Amino acid sequence: MAVGKTAIGTDLAAALGVPFVDTDAVIVAKHGAIAGIFASHGERHFRQLEAKTIAGILDPASAGGAKVCVLSLGGGAVLDSGTQQLLHRATVVHLDADLDTVRDRIRKNTGRPLLDGGADAAVRWQQLATVRTPVYRRLADITLDVRHGSVAELVAALTAALTIHPHHQNGPL
Template identity: 60%
Template sequence: MPSSNTPRTPGHRPIVLIGPMAVGKSALGHQLAQQLGAPFVDTDSVIVENHGSIADIFAGRGEHAFREIEARTVARVVEAAAGTDTVISLGGGSVLDSGTQQLLQRCTVVYLECDADTVAARIARNSGRPLLAGDGISRWKDLFATRKPVYERLADIVLDVRRGSVAELGRRLEAALQEYAEADQTRAAHNAADAAAGDNTAAKQEVEK
């Protein structure tokens, strides 16, 4: 059941979680969607369902082919979620695609902020990430250094996930979304008032000519 103060993003936009690999986007996305009573879509899961494992795609067709599949998948998911509060989690590198970046302008984007210590244990347990083959933490740090500026630029909301259970982070994110929605409504009201004042001034000037 959604909580009584369920946030409604401006215009009912999808809520998209971005961030590095192993940060917990899927777990938090599930949690948030449950709190809001909203659908949840993990684009990596959609890719696996339609094309097979990500590791197999990398091994058989290469990263470039995977990125093309990923970009098409993200586009379909985001477009299908338009006008709703669907919660969507994206793969760590998907935000590098320019088309995806444009699509995210239609969404409320949440960057899950962390550091290497946050993800170290998860990376050690999971050997199925092609880009982290070998020294997983070292590779993760290199990728994160490249992608972090993109995450920060695209984000409407930044959530520090270094500490807290999934449930705690879900509550914090719901509160942040509520605050963001209220601030956006205030900005929209101010913009409308400014536009109306401008129209009145223009009309007065026209009359005085």
Template identity: 60%
Template sequence: MAVGKSAIGYQLAQQLGAPFVDTDVVIVGNHGSIADIFAGRGERAFREIEARTVASVVEQASGTATVISLGGGAVLDSGTQQLLGSCTVVYLECDAETVASRIARNSGRPLLAGDAMGKWISMFAARKPVYERLADVVLDVREGSIAEIGRRLEVALREFAAAKQEVEK
């Protein structure tokens, strides 16, 4: 949450000439604002919508080089975790110090209402082991412009693909 998934994903897609899909944007387009979904229907309803959206996006992108940005909590769903087994998963590694200013500027995050940084730290501690377990590529995003991070990510993905091909030989 607030590590730059959408911006970095879009940058990578531009570099690769690949389609880009942000599942949060798809959810908003089909169901209204995430804050309104949380307020009116609760987190559980949002997570169900999110899981269905991720499944649909992953299915539509199957066999393509589509770059997909998931919301930070999407990977908590066991079905989503299984789906991601067929994808190359990137974990954009960050820390509280780096995201603090981003969180302060964006008060529209329902799970961070109140003590935003305290909640982010708690959620991140719970999510980090899942991120690390699912990740094929881990990229430190604490420093660098979006373009620089995009270039580093492209290199890391090419290295991962080459290593994967060697193993499969």
């Protein structure tokens, strides 16, 4: 959450010549604002929509599934066991950040339902990261430290890492 998935993912997709797909954007296009989904139906409903969206992209049996793309998942998507299983079909990149790296982004962004953008946003981000980071690390084929370097430098490093990764051409990144 707030680690640069969109900036890095968009530029990586352009460098690789493949589409960039942001699951949050897909959900918003089909169901409305994420904050509205959380407010009206709760986090559990949102996570169900998220898992279904990801399955539709990663599952080769689904209509239009498993195309080569750079796929940006919402921060909590990896907590779903079904999503974890589907991610074994893809090259998973963990963007590793710390609170100092994301502090300004989360303070300025009030559109994240699990972070209110206020003073407690940093504390909440750290709590979420404590739960999610071990899962990301377990699932990751590649870990990219995003604490240092420009987006262009990070994309170059990631592109180089992907060229030596054995199954990145077989499905979504």
